[in-house]
Amino acid sequence: MSDQNNSNQSSKNHATNQATDEQASGRQFTDEELQDLVASSDAGARAPIDQNVAWLISGLALLWSLFQLWIAQPQLWFGQYLPVLNASQTRPIHLTFAIVLAFLAYPAFKKSPRDHIPIYDWVLAIIGGGCTMYIFVFSSTLAFTARSGLPTTTQIVIGSIGILVLLEAARRALGPALTIVGSLFLLYAYMGQGWLIPDLISHEGLSFTAIINAQWLDTAGVFGIPLGVSTAFVFLFVLFGSMLDKAGAGNYFIKLAFAGLGHLRGGPAKAAVVGSAMTGLISGSSIANVVTTGTFTIPLMKRVGFTAEQAGSVEVASSVNGQLMPPVMGAAAFLMVEFIGIPYVEVIKHAFIPAVISYIALVYIVHLEALKKDMPALGESKSFLGMIIKFLVGFAVFGAMFTALIYLVRFLEANMAGAASTIMMVGLLAVYIGLVFVASKRPDLEVDDPNAKEIVVPTVADVYPTGLHYILPIVVLVWFLMVEQQSPAKSAFFATSLMLFIIITQKPLKALFRGGSDFGGQISEGIVDLKEGLIAGARNMIGIGVATAAAGIIVATVTKTPIGTELAGLVEQLSGGVLIIMLILVGIFSLILGMGLPTTANYIVVSSLMASVVVSLGAQEGLIVPLIAAHLFVFYFGIMADVTPPVGLASFAAAAVSGGDPIKTGFTAFFYSMRTVALPFLFIYNPALILYGVDLGTTAGVLQAIWIFVLATFAMLLFAAATQGYFLAKSRLYESAALLVVALTIFLPNVWLDTFQSPFDELPASRFVEAVGAAQPGDRLRLRIAGPDIDTGGTAETTLLMTIEEEGDAQSRIDALGLLLIEDGDAVNLDEPAFGSSAGESLADFDFYGDDPVQIASVQRPADRWPKEIFYIPALLLFAVVVMLQRRRQTKPAF
Incomplete structure (x- = not known):
């Protein structure tokens, strides 16, 4: 009894001390409240006191993870014993787990009970699970009824209930934003017209039966591509990250970043940036990134001189950027593969440089803040x-x-083809055992207290050996993705399998190498860690699973109504046809649509609506925008919704840690993120920044990529210095303007070149065949096409890019593009292009059967011009002038 009293008193003292420390640091929430904040947004805040109910939730989550591993394993060894499920069968099971767990784990409202599950939640969970499992159980029946255009009354009723329950599950797990957006799209699909619906996107309206059939019973709505990506790819990567974090990799990454950068001016802020970048590799949540790294780094940033809002803003900017980092990119990378139709490796290639230079610039921004305030180093x-x-x-x-x-x-x-796989597996096992042996010679890393009176900054030499074995699964993942070029699902399965082995064996091996006797106890701990990691991974997937299903409502509406094809016209009307204004409007729309949504959902929504708009509007202005650039554009702005008030979920989480004002934190974080806002515009106008058209399979291509990376990094650092108002010393206004001009010149030298020299030689349409015949393989011709719009009847224009890919005469090259010419004197009219050709896709909005012909207005071929790099010379001279001016006022080292 005495021991129990002492224990209770000790707990009270600990809680009192913790509360005192948190009050002293200005924090508004305790550690428990912060973890509850993360749980509320990512895993569900309900924790039933009834152990049977708690075990049920955990058991369902564990079963979900095991199911996903079962369907992901690539050998299908069980095919002779059990049926192999196809995509139309696995998606309903995936959503069944997500919906049932959403109602069991997420309370209906903030004041709803968290210690038990009300009866109405049990009812909703059963109804939601029943509606989704109906799609699995009766998949063959649906193929001959609903999916053949003949849904039954029972199917319509089940689909109607299923959509309502899904929208409620989305509201609980994600907040009201996606539910409201999804409901508005359903209303738009049904009504079609109204005083709030512009004439440009109005339509006759779909019947109730057609909507339910398309949204729930068919394979293109709720159970469409987004949910398929969640089922096949996203779950495995989220599970992989959860297992890494449970094994201790998250704390290892933070400690490693702090050891490497903590000794510098503003070191905690630099460590926050790098730690969040590494944590972003294993986390799909901006809020989880903020709380995980921020509880340690934000108090330390405040200790060296950052205000509460600045400290929170640095953490927000770096945590949100974690969603931009390959290979996961908040699961958007896998969606891009499906939406664009390019290999996964290509997505990583295009996304890599913008993400990396964005992080480098953020490190430099916090370095400049440290210089401006003359912040001390820790130690x-x-x-x-x-x-x-x-x-x-x-x-x-x-x-x-x-x-x-x-x-x-x-x-x-x-x-040694037959034995190569065995040798590699034995070698991997030997390396793993060796790295665990190295780690066992040092104490396990503990979570530091950022409010301790004396902060001891560890050295890299002390930290990095303790967790090198955590790098192995990441290397395996990258190996299968990049070297073997396997599918993301197979790559994630192999990496996750290795992670499962590591989490079970690392503690027993360390105990063995340290000469401990509790080997069996360590094995038991490893199994417990494995179980908890599997459960945590599944609970982290609840919101994503529900989000991808609910976002399928938007995708289906876009394909069934004119909004997908006519939104470009609406944006064009609002912008007056000026491309930069169009891009700004698209960015604002993406921000608004992304408010309150997780990374995966906001990318699905904004890409479905806006990506094609960017491409088509660019073409109308004569700018050929690669589809991947358009998708990255809307993705970047959708991500920024996590930063920007009034929603800015990550900013509110950071303010909860720092004790600062959340709105001010959000605006400061947006200011720190200006480089992230600028990047999408830059790679729209200069696709080379995303390595578009760069062949990394050749030495010349690799060297070109390195050159682009160096130039882009230098330019982004200058852009950061210009926006921060500090370089070698505090910048005067004209110096910041000069640095901005230098940065933009390096990023976009072609803008200056286009000002002085026309980029193209204009040829009349009558010389089109001649120009095609004279072109060399690799040359590009641009065709200005004009004709009646198939929807409005008015005159539409677009630019068609024709790449000469092979030897041959003019006619064979024209046939390869799919164009059908009708010469009419000096005019060259077009018949409807060949079905399935690139020209057919690009010219789908033209009416080839109207009274007025579709014709080639002009032909443009690249002009013989100066090299664009010539403008680097005046830019560097201007940069040298700024350096000389600031050197006179410089009072402290620049680095």
Whole structure:
């Protein structure tokens, strides 16, 4: 009894001390409340006191993870014993788990009970699960009825109830935003016309039966591509991240970043940026990133001189950027594969440079803040430039080792094909055991207290050996994705399988190497960690599963109504036909549509509505915008909704940690994120920034990519200095303007070149065949097409890019594009292009059967011009002038 009293008193003292520390640091929430904040948004805040109910929720989550691993394993060894499920069968099961767990884990309202599940939630869970499982159980019946256009009354009733229950589940798990947007799209599909619906996108309205059939019973709505991506890819990557975090990788990454950067001016802020970048590799949630890294880094940032709002803003900007980092990108990478139809490796290639230079610029921004405020370092100050050099050397060494590994594996496959896989697995096991042995020679990493009176900054040499084995699953993931070029699902399965093995064995192996006797106890702990990791991964997927299903409502509405094709015309009317204004409007629309939605859902919504708008509006202005650039454009702005008030969920989470004002935190974070806002505009006008058209399979292509990366990094650092008003010293207004001009010149030298020299030679349409015949393979011709619009009847224009890909005469090249010419004197009219050709897709909005013909208005071929790099010379001279002016006022080292 005495021991129990002492224990209770100790707990009370601990709680009192913790509350005192938190009050002193200005925090508004305790650690428990912050974890509840994360749970409320990511995993569900309900924690029933009835153990049977708690076990039921955990059991369902565990069963969901096991189901996903079962359908993901690539060998299908069970095919002779159990049926192999296809996509139309796995998606309903996936959504059944998500909906049932949504009602069991998420309370209906803030004041709803969290310690037990009300009866109405049990009813909703059963009804929702029944409506989704109906699609699985009666999939063959649906194929001959609803999906053949003949739904039964029973099916319509089940579909109607299913949509309502799904929207309620989305409201609970994600907030009201997606539910409201989905409901508005359903109303728009049904009504078609009204005083709030512009004439341009109005339609006759779909019948109730047609809407339910398309949205719930068919495979293009709720059970369409977004839910398919969630089922096949996203779950495995979320589970992979959850297992890594449960194993201790999250704390390892934070400690490693703090050890490497904590000694610098503003070191905690730099560590927050780098730690969030690494955490972003294993987390799909901006809010979880903020709370996970922010509870440690934000108090330390405040200790070295950042205000509460600045500290929270740095954490928000770096955590949200974690959603931009390949290979996961908040699951948007996998959706891009499906929506655009390009390989996953291509998505990673295009997304890599913008994400990396954005993080580099953020590190530089917090460095400039530290210089402006003359912030001290924690402990003995070290050189920022020295840290950069060490990082580059380490990156080069890792790259050399990875390259050597590729050659070794290729040698084994060529000379020992039968045994190559076995040798590689044995080698991987040996490396893992060796790295765990190295880790066992040092104490396990503990979570530091950022409010301790004395902060001891660890050294990299002390930290990095303790978690090198966490890198192995990431290397396996990258290996199968990039080297073997396997599917994301198979790659994630192999990486997750290795992670399952690590989480079970790392503690027993450490105990064995340390000479401990509790080997069996450590195995039990490993199994418990495995179980908790599987449960946590599934609970983190509840919101994503529901979000992708609900977002399917928007996707189906876009395909069934004119809004998808006519939104470009609406945006064009609002912008007056000025491309930059169009892009700004699209960015604002993407911000608004993305408010309150998780990464996956906001990308689905904004890409379904806006990506094609960017491409078509660019074409009307003569700018050929790659589809991947348009998707990245809307994705970046959708991500920024996590930052921007009044919603800004990540900003509110950071303010809860820092004790600052959430609205002010949001605006400051948006200011820090200006480089993220600028990047989409830059790669729309200069697709080379996303390595579009760069062949990384050649030495010349790799060198070109390195050159683009170096230039883009330099330009982005100057852009950051210009927006921060500080470079070598506090900048005067004209110096900031000069740095901005230099940065934009390096990013977009073609803008200056286009000002002085026309980019194209204009030819009359009558010379089109001649121009095609004279072109060399690799040349590009631009065709200005004009004719009646199929929807409005008015005159429409667009630009068609024709790439000469092979030798041949003019006619064979024209046939390859799919164009059918009708020469009429000096005019060249067009018949409807060949079905399925690239020209047919690009010219689908023209009416080829009207009274007025569709014709080639003009032909443009690249002009012989100066090299665009010539404008780097005046830009660098202007940069040198700024350097000389600021050197006179410089009072502290720039690095």
